[in-house]
Amino acid sequence: MKTIWGNELAKEVKDSIRSEVDHIKANGRRLPVLAVVLVGDNPASQSYVRSKANACISVGMENRTITLDGDISQAELLATVRALNADDKVDGILVQLPLPKHLDADSVIMAIDPSKDVDGLHPLNAGNLLTGRPGFVPCTPKGIMYMLKSVGLEDLAGKRAVVCGRSNLVGKPVALLLQNQNATVTIAHSKTPDIESICSQADVLVVAMGRPKMVKASWVKAGAVVIDVGINRMENGKLCGDVDFDAVKDKVSAISPVPKGVGPMTVCMLLANTLEAYRNHERG
Numbered sequence: 700m701k702t703i704w705g706n707e708l709a710k711e712v713k714d715s716i717r718s719e720v721d722h723i724k725a726n727g728r729r730l731p732v733l734a735v736v737l738v739g740d741n742p743a744s745q746s747y748v749r750s751k752a753n754a755c756i757s758v759g760m761e762n763r764t765i766t767l768d769g770d771i772s773q774a775e776l777l778a779t780v781r782a783l784n785a786d787d788k789v790d791g792i793l794v795q796l797p798l799p800k801h802l803d804a805d806s807v808i809m810a811i812d813p814s815k816d817v818d819g820l821h822p823l824n825a826g827n828l829l830t831g832r833p834g835f836v837p838c839t840p841k842g843i844m845y846m847l848k849s850v851g852l853e854d855l856a857g858k859r860a861v862v863c864g865r866s867n868l869v870g871k872p873v874a875l876l877l878q879n880q881n882a883t884v885t886i887a888h889s890k891t892p893d894i895e896s897i898c899s900q901a902d903v904l905v906v907a908m909g910r911p912k913m914v915k916a917s918w919v920k921a922g923a924v925v926i927d928v929g930i931n932r933m934e935n936g937k938l939c940g941d942v943d944f945d946a947v948k949d950k951v952s953a954i955s956p957v958p959k960g961v962g963p964m965t966v967c968m969l970l971a972n973t974l975e976a977y978r979n980h981e982r983g
């Protein structure tokens with residue numbers, strides 16, 4: 700069994716981003732800027748936003764974190780997004796989710812300039828992915844494909860992939876990316892009967908269900924490659940994935956851990972998308 704260490708792969712990606720940013724700096728050009736909008740004081744969101752800001756700094760990009768009160772109105776949040784759209788110095792805009800319940804995330808996402816939508820959540824970018832056009836690919840799915848590539852899985856012709864989870868952020872886009880690589884893809888979810896037997900047929904299994912340690916040895920095919928997208932906080936304060944790592948590790952050929960798996964890849968692909976937005980904006 701090989702462990703797919705996302706933190707190490709993320710370092711690789713960040714090194715290459717850093718060298719491109721160094722080059723930009725050496726030429727005296729403006730630096731790429733990522734704006735992150737945080738609404739309210741959810742501690743988990745604060746910690747994610749901090750790690751995104753630190754990641755920007757670590758590759759030499761600029762970060763602007765905009766913190767708004769939890770009781771801000773929808774109109775005020777939309778005005779913040781529009782001001783960032785209009786700011787030529789801002790390349791990427793990310794609105795940290797989830798938003799407080801009184802705010803409508805969908806219309807906020809719709810308000811982001813698609814050319815700055817480094818999360819890849821605007822319907823234009825989602826549609827571009829669906830129809831095979833260039834655009835921003837959501838960070839977690841992009842990171843997952845990089846992880847698969849790192850274990851030699853790039854052309855997936857003849858392989859069965861099963862995705863557990865159907866969110867716009869992970870499940871749906873990763874299924875499209877796997878299909879683009881010629882995998883035969885099944886999307887299973889919380890209402891799928893006999894999900895265990897469907898998963899057990901997968902050569903590539905991507906689990907993003909938000910159910911701690913749900914996937915046991917009987918769920919995985921011998922020799923499968925498993926990517927665990929779950930991030931669950933246990934009672935002892937430690938993080939665990941949706942896959943019971945210890946239970947499946949001797950059966951699979953490769954598996955990503957939690958922590959140090961998909962999470963760090965998500966952050967580095969956010970930087971990659973911000974650099975891509977910067978290049979597009981500079982090209983004019």
Ligand SMILES: Nc1nc(=O)c2c([nH]1)NC[C@@H]1CN(c3ccc(C(=O)N[C@@H](CCC(=O)O)C(=O)O)cc3)C=[N+]21
Pocket residue numbers: 746747750793794795796797818838930938957958959960961962963964965966
């Ligand atoms: N608009 C938006 N875009 C997002 O991409 C987005 C979001 N909202 N809301 C929340 C989720 C969650 N997310 C994570 C990123 C990194 C780690 C990460 O690096 N985790 C570390 C551990 C961190 C810890 O110890 O708490 C790891 O897995 O090793 C986790 C989770 C991005 N999200």
